[in-house]
Amino acid sequence: MEKQILKLAVNGQDYEVFINPKTLLVEVIRDHLGFTGTKRGCETVSCGACTVTVNGAAVKSCSVLAVQVEGMNVVTSEGLEDNGKLSPIQKAFLDYGSYQCGFCTSGMLMSAAAFLDENKSPTKHEIKESIEGNICRCTGYNSIVRAIDAVAQGKYKEE
Amino acid sequence: MIYDFNYLKPGSLNEALSMLSEHKDECKVICGGQSLLIVMRQGMVAPEYLLDIKHVKELNYISFDAKDGLKIGATTTHRTIEKSDVIAKNYPVLVAMENKLASIQTRNWGTIGGNLAHADPAGDPAPVLISLKASIKVGGVNGERTFPLDEFSVDYFATQTNEDEIVLEIQVPVPEPKTGAAYQKFNLLDSDMGIVAAAASVTLNNDGTCKDVRVVLGNAGPVPLRVKKVEELLIGKKYDEALFAEAGKIASEECEPVDDIHASEAHRRHIIGVLTKRMLKKAWDQARA
Numbered sequence: 001m002e003k004q005i006l007k008l009a010v011n012g013q014d015y016e017v018f019i020n021p022k023t024l025l026v027e028v029i030r031d032h033l034g035f036t037g038t039k040r041g042c043e044t045v046s047c048g049a050c051t052v053t054v055n056g057a058a059v060k061s062c063s064v065l066a067v068q069v070e071g072m073n074v075v076t077s078e079g080l081e082d083n084g085k086l087s088p089i090q091k092a093f094l095d096y097g098s099y100q101c102g103f104c105t106s107g108m109l110m111s112a113a114a115f116l117d118e119n120k121s122p123t124k125h126e127i128k129e130s131i132e133g134n135i136c137r138c139t140g141y142n143s144i145v146r147a148i149d150a151v152a153q154g155k156y157k158e159e
Numbered sequence: 160m161i162y163d164f165n166y167l168k169p170g171s172l173n174e175a176l177s178m179l180s181e182h183k184d185e186c187k188v189i190c191g192g193q194s195l196l197i198v199m200r201q202g203m204v205a206p207e208y209l210l211d212i213k214h215v216k217e218l219n220y221i222s223f224d225a226k227d228g229l230k231i232g233a234t235t236t237h238r239t240i241e242k243s244d245v246i247a248k249n250y251p252v253l254v255a256m257e258n259k260l261a262s263i264q265t266r267n268w269g270t271i272g273g274n275l276a277h278a279d280p281a282g283d284p285a286p287v288l289i290s291l292k293a294s295i296k297v298g299g300v301n302g303e304r305t306f307p308l309d310e311f312s313v314d315y316f317a318t319q320t321n322e323d324e325i326v327l328e329i330q331v332p333v334p335e336p337k338t339g340a341a342y343q344k345f346n347l348l349d350s351d352m353g354i355v356a357a358a359a360s361v362t363l364n365n366d367g368t369c370k371d372v373r374v375v376l377g378n379a380g381p382v383p384l385r386v387k388k389v390e391e392l393l394i395g396k397k398y399d400e401a402l403f404a405e406a407g408k409i410a411s412e413e414c415e416p417v418d419d420i421h422a423s424e425a426h427r428r429h430i431i432g433v434l435t436k437r438m439l440k441k442a443w444d445q446a447r448a
Contacts, residue, residue: 001163021166133262
């Protein structure tokens with residue numbers, strides 16, 4: 001095994017990390033770069049707590065080899081805010097009480113953010129499908145769906 | 160914990176194939192890794208070399224023409240197939256199947272070639288593709304070969320690719336006129352694999368009799384299971400719901416499902432019978448429309 005340099009961008013900042021090629025993306029994000037918003041949950045591609053976006057597409061970072069995102073743009077929940085100003089989906093999660101224990105929240109936010117980028121006027125059914133890969137063990141799905149719907153309805157548009 | 164491996168990142172398909180021919184059985188091929196990384200983490204698979212073809216661009220494509228049909232490169236993601244207009248227009252059952260395959264995150268990174276090469280009998284694409292008479296192209300440094308997809312899986316998680324070959328392409332012929340196709344899996348959570356699944360395609364003659372039919376079962380044995388007795392039963396026959404029920408009974412007898420924590424063998428056989436009946440009716444209705 002030969003360690004290697006991985007170059008990637010996380011939340012708009014370029015990084016170089018020196019890693020064993022078996023390192024998972026979630027390990028680079030949390031352990032090497034310190035973005036602990038991203039959670040390790042089931043580690044079997046089931047729960048979605050580790051969801052981040054890679055070049056805009058939601059993926060489960062527990063099951064992506066970090067070396068495969070060479071040169072790509074990764075966004076974690078920390079990357080949603082802009083200089084302390086929360087993004088619409090973050091504000092909506094606060095307003096609609098879209099979390100209980102909070103463990104699924106960062107993954108839910110990233111699935112929702114990727115979905116809203118792709119689908120500007122979703123139906124309720126499409127919203128539910130958009131978080132099918134994210135498990136909330138407190139079962140707070142309804143408030144999460146309401147928050148995503150509120151953003152889709154334009155309630156958080158900037159004046 | 161994942162065991163250490165040597166990471167091989169080829170820049171082209173030719174380079175990938177020559178790396179594979181050098182390391183053969185010491186080498187495992189990874190693409191999206193949505194299945195492979197799970198078994199590597201469990202320590203069940205511990206290759207000395209990992210050959211990464213995720214970014215081999217030559218294998219990432221979808222093409223369609225009215226003569227040769229559909230061709231999908233092995234490293235095409237599930238999500239690309241799900242979002243493909245040309246597939247939605249000509250093979251809507253493939254889009255519907257992809258839409259229920261695992262979760263969006265998995266579909267964004269996982270690939271069709273990887274899914275088939277993993278050869279999990281519960282995988283969604285294989286039964287549907289076999290019902291559509293798909294072929295698979297595999298190849299290595301010594302050349303390529305193409306054969307029907309129903310000959311690809313040989314046992315649980317085992318395929319007939321040689322140790323120096325990888326999956327290159329999936330080919331699906333243009334459906335004949337008056338053809339319908341349907342697929343459904345039975346599961347408790349939308350993003351789960353099927354406890355069992357059934358795919359059916361039906362092609363009708365102008366007089367409404369069955370010209371051709373395929374029923375393929377998922378997670379009903381070591382490999383995706385084509386139920387040829389149902390084909391023999393239905394060809395030449397007219398629409399008859401009693402026949403679909405009879406076909407369901409045959410499928411439930413012909414399959415070899417396991418008995419595990421998710422469902423007993425008897426329950427699986429029952430559900431296979433129900434799904435077979437329903438999918439035949441759905442495919443037939445589409446073919447008549």
